[in-house]
Amino acid sequence: MTATTAARGYLAQMIRIRRFEERCAELYRAEKIRGFLHLYIGEEAVAVGIMSCLSPEDAVVATYREHGHALVRGVSANAIMAEMFGKREGCSGGRGGSMHLFDAATRFFGGNAIVGGGLPLAVGRALADKLQQRPHVTACFFGDGAVAEGEFHESMNLAALWKLPVLFCCENNLYAMGTALARHQSETDIARKAASYRVPAEAIDGMDVEAVANAAQRACEAIRQGEGPRFLELRTYRFRAHSMFDPELYRDKREVAEWMQRCPIATYTATLRGRGAADDAALAAMESAAASEIDAAVAYAEAGTWEPVESLTRWVYSEQTQR
Amino acid sequence: MTATSRVETIVTAPPAPEPSRIRLSYREAMRQALRDALRTDPRVFLMGEDVGRYGGCYAVSKGLLEEFGPERIRDTPLSESAFVGAGIGAALGGMRPIVEIMTVNFSLLALDQIVNSAATMLHMSGGQFAVPLVIRMTTGAGRQLAAQHSHSLEGWYAHIPGIKVLAPATVEDARGMLAPALADPDPVIIFEHASLYALEADVPPSVEPVSIDRAAVRRSGKDVTLIAYGGTVGKALEAATQLATLGVNAEVLDLRVLRPLDSETILTSVRRTRRAVIIDEGWRSGSLSAEVSARIMEGAFYELDAPVGRVCSAEVPMPYARHLEQAALPQVATIVQSVRALIGE
Numbered sequence: 050m051t052a053t054t055a056a057r058g059y060l061a062q063m064i065r066i067r068r069f070e071e072r073c074a075e076l077y078r079a080e081k082i083r084g085f086l087h088l089y090i091g092e093e094a095v096a097v098g099i100m101s102c103l104s105p106e107d108a109v110v111a112t113y114r115e116h117g118h119a120l121v122r123g124v125s126a127n128a129i130m131a132e133m134f135g136k137r138e139g140c141s142g143g144r145g146g147s148m149h150l151f152d153a154a155t156r157f158f159g160g161n162a163i164v165g166g167g168l169p170l171a172v173g174r175a176l177a178d179k180l181q182q183r184p185h186v187t188a189c190f191f192g193d194g195a196v197a198e199g200e201f202h203e204s205m206n207l208a209a210l211w212k213l214p215v216l217f218c219c220e221n222n223l224y225a226m227g228t229a230l231a232r233h234q235s236e237t238d239i240a241r242k243a244a245s246y247r248v249p250a251e252a253i254d255g256m257d258v259e260a261v262a263n264a265a266q267r268a269c270e271a272i273r274q275g276e277g278p279r280f281l282e283l284r285t286y287r288f289r290a291h292s293m294f295d296p297e298l299y300r301d302k303r304e305v306a307e308w309m310q311r312c313p314i315a316t317y318t319a320t321l322r323g324r325g326a327a328d329d330a331a332l333a334a335m336e337s338a339a340a341s342e343i344d345a346a347v348a349y350a351e352a353g354t355w356e357p358v359e360s361l362t363r364w365v366y367s368e369q370t371q372r
Numbered sequence: 373m374t375a376t377s378r379v380e381t382i383v384t385a386p387p388a389p390e391p392s393r394i395r396l397s398y399r400e401a402m403r404q405a406l407r408d409a410l411r412t413d414p415r416v417f418l419m420g421e422d423v424g425r426y427g428g429c430y431a432v433s434k435g436l437l438e439e440f441g442p443e444r445i446r447d448t449p450l451s452e453s454a455f456v457g458a459g460i461g462a463a464l465g466g467m468r469p470i471v472e473i474m475t476v477n478f479s480l481l482a483l484d485q486i487v488n489s490a491a492t493m494l495h496m497s498g499g500q501f502a503v504p505l506v507i508r509m510t511t512g513a514g515r516q517l518a519a520q521h522s523h524s525l526e527g528w529y530a531h532i533p534g535i536k537v538l539a540p541a542t543v544e545d546a547r548g549m550l551a552p553a554l555a556d557p558d559p560v561i562i563f564e565h566a567s568l569y570a571l572e573a574d575v576p577p578s579v580e581p582v583s584i585d586r587a588a589v590r591r592s593g594k595d596v597t598l599i600a601y602g603g604t605v606g607k608a609l610e611a612a613t614q615l616a617t618l619g620v621n622a623e624v625l626d627l628r629v630l631r632p633l634d635s636e637t638i639l640t641s642v643r644r645t646r647r648a649v650i651i652d653e654g655w656r657s658g659s660l661s662a663e664v665s666a667r668i669m670e671g672a673f674y675e676l677d678a679p680v681g682r683v684c685s686a687e688v689p690m691p692y693a694r695h696l697e698q699a700a701l702p703q704v705a706t707i708v709q710s711v712r713a714l715i716g717e
Contacts, residue, residue, distance in 0.1 A: 108465075110461075139498070140498075141496060141497050141498040141500070142497075142498025142499065143498070144495055144496055144497070144498045145496045145497065145498065149496040149497070151496065151497035151498065151500050151501060152500070153497075153500040153501065158464060158501065159493075159496065159497065159501075160496070160497075161489070163484060163488045163489070166457070166484060166485070166488060166489060168454075168457070169453060169454045169455075169456070169457020169458050169460070169461065169485060170457050170458075170460055170461040170464070170489060171461060172454065172457065172458045172461060173457060173458030173459055173460055173461020173462040173463070173464070173465065173469075174461040174462070174464055174465045175461070175465075176458055176461065176462045176465070176467075177461065177462040177463075177464070177465020177466055177467045178465060180417065180443065180462070180467060181465075181466065181467075187461075199453060200453050200454060200457065200484070203449070203451035203453055203454030204454050204457075206449055206451065206454070207448070207449065207451060207454045207455065207458060210449065362533075363499070364494050364495045364497075364498060364499040365494070365495055365533045365534050366494070366534070366536075366557075366558050367494065367499075367502045367557035367558050368557075
């Protein structure tokens, strides 16, 4: 793949996530999507940059703000949208919803709505790879809020102690829901915390997709060489509210506006135009492809079916043993 | 012979072992089961606090490190949440982990991983990700370990859909339950009552898998059903022996499987004896005994000759002083008393 093709791919993926989620917000207001809906808008460069370095055999453990991760990983937009509609054709059969997207085919292990809860899972997933001598990476996404959880510290220690092939990706968007980083951490330099567990750690501009991809590339190479875990703190920002219920009382509109100046899609579009790697036609094609895919996904979700209530207790156990 | 028809006594083993049987303690039985699993399946590994060099807090895994090495007998940091979660992740990655937690009290530090991940993963993923994980832990009181090492929280775990909960009360079950638990595609928790590790019995030399679906009648009787599990089974059997001298013929039912409960075996017995006393080392309020009692009420109300009785632990954090600890726990005398009250003596 040429550098230009890769670059266009990054941009197209970021646009795809952005437009998909904008449609989700509309569908939420139309009451097609219910429950919690956490939008990733503003943070797209992180998922796109990291995923570009993963192979199909690698594994992904994500958070409840994971639509973008699932899309870039290759879970079909149809199955994701159907899941958000609660339909049987959804990627989790309608049992999970927005926060619990799962897909065995792309090794996408959720979709975890317990802050920090995915870290031990990723550590164990990586342990399984190591014990079976498979040279794979488990990429684990979590936010700055997770850093306050005991599971973060326990997992850093265990991964470093056992030299496990985990790529820890801390999406530092500066807020644990509504609590600013400086209000919940005595040490706000998150990479430094990871380094204290002897996990090599870097802080990266999470609004710059190439910076993220380059850092992830270096980290994944080291992990595949058997050097143990790597940690990336991706400094980013969430443009939208925490969830659809959030009145955003905790942050200044000027702060949001300033970060929007650094929109990963706008800045990368300008970069590619400057390099002559993307023109109006190329951008229009990306927008058009995203729109068609999303239209098709909405139609697929609309046409989807409801799980019969008779099978309510399915999948509690692999075989029904409930008495 | 099915599990439900087997009758055996666990308190007093026969004096001379038959030539084809070997004398084994509950602890040795558990170790033999672990060794067998590790030998037969390369995906199996054991991890937990002090399972390796120390040999296990209750010496269950003693000698296994030497035989299987540190990759498969993994000492962990004191990070219950991380190593239980790592067990879930390793199970998702194709391994068959056995995670040991020192006591049920410490398992509360891993409750998030057990309840929010292990129990939910299959359902949340629409059937895509099963978690074939076995968690073993010690439970129960009786050794003056006070209020942070002695509780019986099996009933809490039995409340959770998505996990299976086992309570081996015999040497045979201690040895036989591990293999089917490992073969089960879903998370299984095995509770080992601390007072049972020294229990001895004569068993066949090789590991024979047992049912992990059914309760078992440990003593047949016709006047009352004593329903117990784990550490209270022996007490129920002893109570039955004493009741026999008073002319009361008690049946003793060992639940064995706390989730899913074997209602059928419970109801079959109670419909026949028409009376039931449940013996539960958990606290009475919101306990497993409450669930068993409710099921009897729902399924056999019109066949009962008396209200269901319960003998549970006193509602107090477990005290240290021996006389207070013993007063807090279900005892043979209280079981006998409770039965006599039930039959109107």
